[in-house]
Amino acid sequence: GAMRNLPYFCRGEVVKGFGRGSKELGIPTANFSEQVVESFPSDIPTGIYYGWACVGNGDVHKMVLSIGWNPFYKNIKKSVETHIIHTFKEDFYGEILSIVITGYIRPEKNFDSLDALISAIQEDIEEAKRQLDLPEHLKLKEDNFFHLPEGKIVNN
Ligand code: ADP
Ligand code: MG
Numbered sequence: 001g002a003m004r005n006l007p008y009f010c011r012g013e014v015v016k017g018f019g020r021g022s023k024e025l026g027i028p029t030a031n032f033s034e035q036v037v038e039s040f041p042s043d044i045p046t047g048i049y050y051g052w053a054c055v056g057n058g059d060v061h062k063m064v065l066s067i068g069w070n071p072f073y074k075n076i077k078k079s080v081e082t083h084i085i086h087t088f089k090e091d092f093y094g095e096i097l098s099i100v101i102t103g104y105i106r107p108e109k110n111f112d113s114l115d116a117l118i119s120a121i122q123e124d125i126e127e128a129k130r131q132l133d134l135p136e137h138l139k140l141k142e143d144n145f146f147h148l149p150e151g152k153i154v155n156n
Contacts, residue, residue: 002045002104009145010080011098012036014055017081018072025114027121029066029081030055030097037080040067046078046108050128051101052141053084060146061086064121064128065101068108085125098146102137103128 010032017031046067053063062085069075082099105124111117131137 002047002049005041005044006049006101006103007051007140008041008044008101009099009143010036010040010101011096014093014095014097016093017079018070020071022081022083025118025121027083027118029083030092032080032082032097034073034077037070037078040078040080045104048105048108048124049101050103050105050124050131051099051137052132052143052146053082053097053099054146055084055088055092055097056095059086060141062129062132063099064105064124065099066108083121083125085129100140100143100145102140103131 012032012035014030015033017029022029044067046069049065049067051063051065052060054060063082064085065080065082068079068081070077070079072079082097105127109120111120132141
């Protein structure tokens with residue numbers, strides 16, 4: 001199941017996505033490169049997850065993450081997109097994003113309307129915030145992984 005690979009640590013460059021307009025919805029998602037996505041366990045289920053994230057050597061924030069099918073590759077490859085629950089002053093394309101995925105929320109779903117999609121994501125964000133305050137998830141915020149020397153790339 002989805003929890004088998006967790007916690008999952010990952011670090012990689014933030015690349016341009018395929019312009020699905022996440023930012024226009026108020027929910028920008030930082031995309032990992034195809035190479036980083038390929039390094040994920042192939043049996044990790046698609047769906048919505050939560051955990052901790054940090055950009056460069058910045059602060060560690062709560063995040064929600066989607067592992068989905070990548071429309072750019074006709075849905076034969078996965079995409080991994082992180083929405084950090086924090087307001088950034090600027091975009092951070094090209095920077096190194098470090099994440100630890102600590103929990104699973106739900107499988108991928110199709111929605112009848114944009115409003116339904118947005119409210120589902122808002123519920124996911126609230127669920128992530130609550131779960132991440134629990135000791136078993138909170139402890140990973142302080143993990144040494146987030147304090148490794150800059151530039152060191154580690155994928156589990
Ligand atoms: P793209 O299709 O290029 O991924 P998005 O609309 O998903 O475009 O926006 C993602 C970009 O927004 C990220 O790569 C990052 O530079 C920026 N960004 C700003 N704030 C956040 C945030 N809170 N979480 C994730 N990305 C953010
Ligand atoms: Mg995106």
